[in-house]
Ligand code: FES
């Protein structure tokens with residue numbers, strides 16, 4: 063018997079321990095938001111959170127989640143209480159066919175949970191393994207950037223603009239942006 067938390071509820075399944083978590087969630091628990099794309103950990107369509115980390119569930123045996131906390135797209139938000147990223151996805155009209163989007167949202171939400179003020183590079187690194195055949199990448203990036211805390215964003219810009227201080231007259235003699 064495998065026991066774990068799924069979207070904040072304790073669950074248990076009596077199943078072949080080699081069964082990929084994706085199929086346990088989709089077929090056993092009937093939560094169909096996470097998609098099967100490549101089945102080889104290459105496209106990100108099946109991404110869920112394992113103890114807060116974005117993981118590919120098409121290659122993750124359910125035995126590996128014994129005692130773990132799993133969140134699928136169904137646990138990210140609800141229609142009445144969307145996750146801020148889901149609101150941003152709607153505002154930016156991100157999805158086209160939509161097939162990749164639950165995986166995209168799970169990767170983006172794992173990033174922001176750890177780093178609420180990611181740089182462009184941080185976003186690109188975190189989202190790198192999530193493939194979108196429809197090419198929604200620029201809208202995904204815009205949506206993620208729209209939920210970055212404005213104060214934190216301003217502070218990072220300010221830090222990157224720190225000038226060189228001239229001690230002879232007390233004036234800043236140059237400024238340079240790093241990003
Ligand atoms: S279906 Fe899991 S990474 Fe493609």
Ligand code: FES
Pocket residue numbers: 157158159160161162163193194195196197198
């Ligand atoms: S929206 Fe179609 S694959 Fe990403």
